[in-house]
Amino acid sequence: MHELHFAVPMAGAVICTLNTRHDSAMLSVLLRHSEAKVIFVDYQLLEIARGALDLLVSTESKLPILVLVPESDDSSQTTITSDTYEYERLLASGHTEFSIRRPRNELDPISVNYTSGTTSLPKGVVYSHRGAYLNAFATFFLHGMGSMPVYLWTVPMFHCNGWCLIWGLTALGGTNICLRSVSPKAIFQNIALHKVTHMGGAPTVLNMIVNSPSNDRCPLPHKVEVMTGGAPPPPQILLKMEELGFGLSHLYGLTETYGPGTSCVWKPEWDSLPQDERLKLKARQGVQHLGLEEVDIKDSITMKSIPADGKTVGEVMFRGNTVMSGYLKDLEATQEAFRGGWFRSGDLAVKHPDGYIEVKDRSKDIIISGGENISSVEVETTLFSHPAVLEAAVVARPDDHWGQTPCAFVKLKEGFSVDAQEVIKFCRDRLPHYMAPRTVIFEDLPKTSTGKVQKFVLREKAKALGSLSKWKE
Amino acid sequence: MHELHFAVPMAGAVICTLNTRHDSAMLSVLLRHSEAKVIFVDYQLLEIARGALDLLVSTESKLPILVLVPESDDSSQTTITSDTYEYERLLASGHTEFSIRRPRNELDPISVNYTSGTTSLPKGVVYSHRGAYLNAFATFFLHGMGSMPVYLWTVPMFHCNGWCLIWGLTALGGTNICLRSVSPKAIFQNIALHKVTHMGGAPTVLNMIVNSPSNDRCPLPHKVEVMTGGAPPPPQILLKMEELGFGLSHLYGLTETYGPGTSCVWKPEWDSLPQDERLKLKARQGVQHLGLEEVDIKDSITMKSIPADGKTVGEVMFRGNTVMSGYLKDLEATQEAFRGGWFRSGDLAVKHPDGYIEVKDRSKDIIISGGENISSVEVETTLFSHPAVLEAAVVARPDDHWGQTPCAFVKLKEGFSVDAQEVIKFCRDRLPHYMAPRTVIFEDLPKTSTGKVQKFVLREKAKALGSLSKWKE
Structure with a gap:
């Protein structure tokens, strides 16, 4: 990936790096959307890439050329099929006198x-x-x-x-x-x-x-x-x-x-x-x-x-x-x-x-409870200050009475044990009452490959819980 | 000068800083050439600036407005004539709501x-x-x-x-x-x-x-x-x-x-x-x-x-x-x-x-002696390695026989005494014979205000010495 950040723009092309955690379905969507001409694939991800190409075949999309970066430089250890290039061999077939294709305009995409x-x-x-x-x-x-x-x-x-x-x-x-x-x-x-x-x-x-x-x-x-x-x-x-x-x-x-x-x-x-x-x-x-x-x-x-x-x-x-x-x-x-x-x-x-x-x-992570704005970040910061908490994320749980209430998803450190009531009390001692979570769920947090908590997943979960309050007329 | 580097471009104008060692004659030439609208003058340079403006008057050129930066913020200590502004007072008369005049094009002059x-x-x-x-x-x-x-x-x-x-x-x-x-x-x-x-x-x-x-x-x-x-x-x-x-x-x-x-x-x-x-x-x-x-x-x-x-x-x-x-x-x-x-x-x-x-x-400092290129820098480096030498500059002295010969201008450190022959021998011991100076002159070196030796002055001096060799037919 490092070499390609130079080679691709210098060849006059645009580099599109793909998340290594995508599955074949997502990969096929992005390959089609980006209209990639060539896909360079690390050996660890070859199956996922092949799966994506199969999906493209099934939708009659144009296929990118696949170039495999094998585990070892010794290419005899790699199985190369007829429709696949091997990275080092491809490089070796290049021309040393190739002159860099610089962008025509500095605002051209890189x-x-x-x-x-x-x-x-x-x-x-x-x-x-x-x-x-x-x-x-x-x-x-x-x-x-x-x-x-x-x-x-x-x-x-x-x-x-x-x-x-x-x-x-x-x-x-x-x-x-x-x-x-x-x-x-x-x-x-x-x-x-x-x-x-x-x-x-x-x-x-x-x-x-x-x-x-x-x-x-x-x-x-x-x-x-x-x-x-x-x-x-x-x-x-x-x-x-x-x-x-x-x-x-x-x-x-x-x-x-x-x-x-x-x-x-x-x-x-x-x-x-x-x-x-x-x-x-x-x-x-x-x-x-x-x-x-x-x-x-x-x-x-x-x-x-x-x-x-x-x-x-x-x-x-x-x-x-x-x-x-x-x-x-x-x-x-x-x-x-x-x-x-x-x-x-x-x-x-x-x-x-x-x-x-x-x-x-x-904007979408703010929780509005009884007309008050609650910063999920502030509640999370308080949760992190609890000695047993390893990870925490707070999202809105829909509520018939309050509109929304704060719902905390918490992962505890190994060897620690603490219940929801204790966590809620800990927050109430440190935050305005309305900001403290009403719900605490202990579980591993879903994350993106760059380590961001996927709050949209947690929001779906909180929504599925339904309202905590009963509607009072 | 520091403040004006921001104020002038932000007013939509172009800043032209002038060498503080110029005399009135040079200053008047540059003011006319640059078509300066305003000149900001430090109190130490006021007489030189006034001299330049007098010269502009005598050539019927348009005069820039003079703004004096006085020695003391207490402006009562400064004599301001009717055609002169005083810096702090001028600033005080400005509008705080002035909006920055940004360049229309990033290639506009600053x-x-x-x-x-x-x-x-x-x-x-x-x-x-x-x-x-x-x-x-x-x-x-x-x-x-x-x-x-x-x-x-x-x-x-x-x-x-x-x-x-x-x-x-x-x-x-x-x-x-x-x-x-x-x-x-x-x-x-x-x-x-x-x-x-x-x-x-x-x-x-x-x-x-x-x-x-x-x-x-x-x-x-x-x-x-x-x-x-x-x-x-x-x-x-x-x-x-x-x-x-x-x-x-x-x-x-x-x-x-x-x-x-x-x-x-x-x-x-x-x-x-x-x-x-x-x-x-x-x-x-x-x-x-x-x-x-x-x-x-x-x-x-x-x-x-x-x-x-x-x-x-x-x-x-x-x-x-x-x-x-x-x-x-x-x-x-x-x-x-x-x-x-x-x-x-x-x-x-x-x-x-x-x-x-x-x-x-x-290009113009290279010395060509008997068809050989001599880098004045290399000769100077050798001169600098002599313990008695404080400053040194080498230029070409015209020569009837060799075309040019290296001529060294040297300033000695205080308390040191050494003659031309000794300097020449020192160089001959360390450089190819043709590169060693043929002439050594002890004096203070003329410099620009940024500390560069003014070689064109030395070249004139070396030229005035005439040829060292007699022309042999």
């Missing part, structure tokens, strides 16, 4: 990234050469990267083209450390072995690290800078990561903004604040990066900027070079996303008096 | 920089908004700057808009430390006081630092990264700077390339090389920065790339976003500079097998 599914319908987000170049620059700064960084990939490369770092690390003379599967042991070992300087980490990965058994850990060779995003990191996890010797930066963005668009840039004067205040500040989404023209919080109807009072909620909106060109073959969704001249994130946030933004929730 | 005169005729180099933005990004990386650097200005801000760092440092939340006059004592004191992390330094400034009396020095709070350029730094100075605790990066570029265009990016494997090899590598100009499309060494006639053999000499050529838009009101010079589709630097260089470039000389 990649398509299908949104990874916190909703169930992926959309093809188009990036341009210009945007990718500028986002690589901007991402260096978010990471505080100098010359020749050593980067550990735990966030998949297919996710937003690795925030454009696949291209960017090469420009910096960097080293890429890749893992076939992410585990705390592999993370610690690779950091020590390769003297990793920077890594990305979804909340799930951070959670994995801080809850790892001590014999899976080894000492860090130096402070390792970790960029996290996806969801505001719970303060408890931030704190434990720092205790382990990681430096944590909190980034925020969407596939549509080439990955990170804002960063909670740390001010030196905050170092001397009490711990709880520091952690609260660190959970903010912060300020826009240098590749964007502007990030603002606006009233989604009037398009007016909301006041920087830390209270008024508006929608996070982006504009600039590192905002997608649009959704592939979906003019309607593109127009809707850019209605009013800004890219509308669907995230609800406040702006603090110092200009730092803080995301309160996804 | 600044004009008059080349500072290694030749005697300044040309107005035009920068664009797009180029300035990208050069700021690229310069961060050359400097290894992260969030909130503390930058000490020893290279004047009027020089290439401070390599676009005036804008860039603000984007990084940086701190600017400015000096009214540059001295080793002031440099060391400000580094210690403000915990300076980065600074620029022309060769003269480095020379000043390494030759400073020890009681002018104070310990550095941490490693201070110094970016040097203008001329390849002599190895002896590089070494002494490192001993003092500075980290040195060697940059190369021209006003026409927004300042630095290449950097001698240091490879970790070079750390273990013997000292003389390390110093030789460090004096290379290196590889292009990330804001440029391409830097190449080409045959200036055929425009073909020269082989990367470390021997073949060609001309350094640039293309990309951080190359000037052109020379103001000088189509002929612009066309000549871009002949063949590349910006032609006039510098002669080789390309090493690893792709790093090494500048041998300015």
